[in-house]
Amino acid sequence: MSSPPKPSRRDFLAATAATGVALGMGQVAGAAAQQTTAAKPDNTLTKGEPEIYRGTAAGAVLAQLRAAGVRTLFHTNTSGFVPLWEAVYAAGDVQVINMTHEGQAVAAAAGYTMASRNLGFFFGSHVGIPNALSNTYNAWKDRVPLLLTYSGGQREEGKDGFEWWDNTLGPTEAFTTWRGDLDAEDVTDTLRLAIKFAFGPPSGPVTLTFGAGGEKVEAPIHPIDLATMRARSRAPADVIETIARWLVEAENPLFVVGSQVGVEGAHAEMLALAEKLSVPVAETMHSLYANFPNDHPLFVGELQAQRYPRKQDLLISFGESFTAGREDERGLTASGPRRLVHISHDSQALGRSFAPDMTVLSDVRAAIRDLSDAVDAIATRDRIARIRSTRLAQVSALTNGLKQSREIALRANFDSSPVTWERVGFELEKVLDKDAVIVPELGTQYYKIYRQLKLGGANKQRIGRTKGDALGWGVAAAFGVNLALPDRQVVALQGDGGFLFNQSEALWSIARYEAPMLIVVMNNHSYNESRARNMLNGGTFYDAGKDFNGYLGDPNVEFTKIAEAYGLKGEKVTRAADLAPALQRCLRSMRDGKAVVLDVDVAVDGAPISQPTWYQRHSIAEIRKKRING
């Protein structure tokens, strides 16, 4: 999908731009780079026609971004972007966030975009593409609209040049909705196209090569409302009517709320429809946001864990892109024959991982509203009220019982040390603001924390865990969330193993930009998730009590010292009784504007093995035959 090469004019412009003088590069050009002037000075432009920008190509890119409301750019160090820096300097209202690693920059841009619904824009060196891939993949799985632009790309292919491989953007192909070249000749046209592709649907990252940007251009700048960039759709009335009829007639329906409810901000509509007929609401294990209040009597938890009702006869998914694999698949098939309805604004997500009885391409908000209206048209008020009250009693009995069970489980080991995950969630719920934002990157034990926190609706929000599951996302993503939501408490929930996946770099930016976040490291000194899975069905290593890769406690990383190395505050908790006072100290630091890394010794979960600290030992110091400098 890359743009075809346009050699002649570009090469000429690039060559002349490189001289600097001929095209007026430098401070003067930079200062002029932000000027946009009407194409017709007599002010006869009709509404919606573009203004014409005259200046550098990089200046045109920034002008178009600003016309789309983008004021935050993410960057990782490289040379080659001087014209863009000059344009930023001249603009005066654009903030560049420096990150020390491309992968972390992409995660921060993704977190920022997920929290703000703005557009994440990154610029860096093409040689950093491999670094960026892991979190580009995560952003693609999460359908986050990003523009990732890379310098370079204007050389002859096939010569194995310096910092060069052929097909520069080729490595990003699997994780992008589009790829292109910000060629000076049509730079803002390409940029607008890229934005359109980023918002889709399907939405996701777009990668672009971006030359020096010093070429002189005259480029059209269009006002862009990012809120309207995603292509809209609406289901036919007869389809909605059929589903409404199924819904009214169903004895045991179940709703599954998905990420698109969050993306469209359709929480209130979702809640109203569920309450209209007291339909229980589940989420998938890979749910990206808290799309439904988890303290609501209709919220029944994760889809694959559903035990009630025993005979579901209708499942309607609102905007969930099911993940093919065991958990979602089990949830979709566990309850025997029933009708499956899949509603999504993304045609590529519809029926991709399972075969629904009805696929509905529609904005989720519109579908919910239409369905609600259709129910009203089909059933009398009395009938709706009857269904609502009868089913509410049944579902509430279930959810109240499960709540009591969770309380028993919480209290069972409440004072244990290492601290239980439930206790961490319980203490966080006590001290955090009601509108705090949680950004988790945890294994499947996350639910033990989630169910102690009030999430969704008017409560705390959750962003993540990324559906991509590629570790090394959470701290930087949480930082991006904090950039977007400076007035909210932002809490990154990290495993110790996940933190060690290149995440300490993000602390540099957190310190530089004084993001007053809380980063909780759930430290069980192991890759508990993979250990538990590897040992689940026994085998040679379980019998021997040995786990080749699971133990992380040697060396036992002092995460507080990592925090302190970046000038941040570190808190260490090993006993349950110390958690609440430590959290109070964390909050004080956050109020003072400084982030905290809270390292909590938490329990290892799963069936125990007999030698939990064993690992395959190897010492270079012991086997060496020659002492260096000795």
Add this chain to the structure above:
Amino acid sequence: MGKRLALVAVTLVMSWPCTAGAQGSDNPQIEKGRVVVAQACTTCHTTLGRMLQVHKQTREQWRDLVFFMISRGAQIMPDEIDAVTAFLVANSGRERPAAPSPGQPDSKAR
């Protein structure tokens, strides 16, 4: 595929013989636990039969694991906790927790 696995798991648990020396298959508490396990655990744990064969644990350990799974999302009601624990102990119990064996060659490994 997932549905088939789940059915196999449910069938395995429903036909699981209670261990002799435990409270016996006619123990109503264990029977209740068997039904709950078949409904609540096999929705995720499709290899539950194998897991029960492998992971012998004490009553306290099984009880903690039941708590762990409730927090993790298992739909077990308050009056079912003891029954589920009893079923697990009856079928995969042990007197003492498994301990590191000092006689194993790698016991000095950290």
